[in-house]
Amino acid sequence: MLETQLFDAAKRVRLNAYVPYSNFPVACAIQSESGKIYLGVNVDNASYPETACAEANAIGAMISAGERQVKAVLVLGGHPGSGVLCTPCGGCRQRLGEFSQSDTPVYVCSDEGVQEVVTFGELLPRAFGPSNLEQK
Numbered sequence: 001m002l003e004t005q006l007f008d009a010a011k012r013v014r015l016n017a018y019v020p021y022s023n024f025p026v027a028c029a030i031q032s033e034s035g036k037i038y039l040g041v042n043v044d045n046a047s048y049p050e051t052a053c054a055e056a057n058a059i060g061a062m063i064s065a066g067e068r069q070v071k072a073v074l075v076l077g078g079h080p081g082s083g084v085l086c087t088p089c090g091g092c093r094q095r096l097g098e099f100s101q102s103d104t105p106v107y108v109c110s111d112e113g114v115q116e117v118v119t120f121g122e123l124l125p126r127a128f129g130p131s132n133l134e135q136k
């Protein structure tokens with residue numbers, strides 16, 4: 001099952017998050033159109049605004065591999081056992097929108113697994129995206 005694959009991958013990689021300042025590890029697993037899974041974790045920085053989100057890093061991995069279409073997204077945030085449900089931040093919703101469709105599923109997880117499934121369109125309704133820049 002896709003969600004299980006994404007969840008297991010995110011749970012494994014979350015251990016690698018670099019979070020000495022935020023103390024809030026996040027992992028993101030993206031399945032692309034080809035079916036491959038791309039992973040990202042958040043990377044804090046001593047200059048706080050330079051912190052990179054897990055979703056941004058997963059998107060970067062997908063783009064670096066030459067892919068352009070997100071088929072599904074899973075986000076797992078917080079320390080193991082915390083029970084926190086973490087959705088993508090506003091900036092990452094915009095980043096995901098560049099490569100997602102309004103019906104792209106976003107799996108929101110706790111340590112026990114997927115707790116909610118929302119669509120990208122629910123996270124960022126009426127999103128500004130590539131189609132807004134098309135010349136008429």
Ligand SMILES: [Zn+2]
Binds near residue numbers: 053054055056088091
């Ligand atoms: Zn973010």
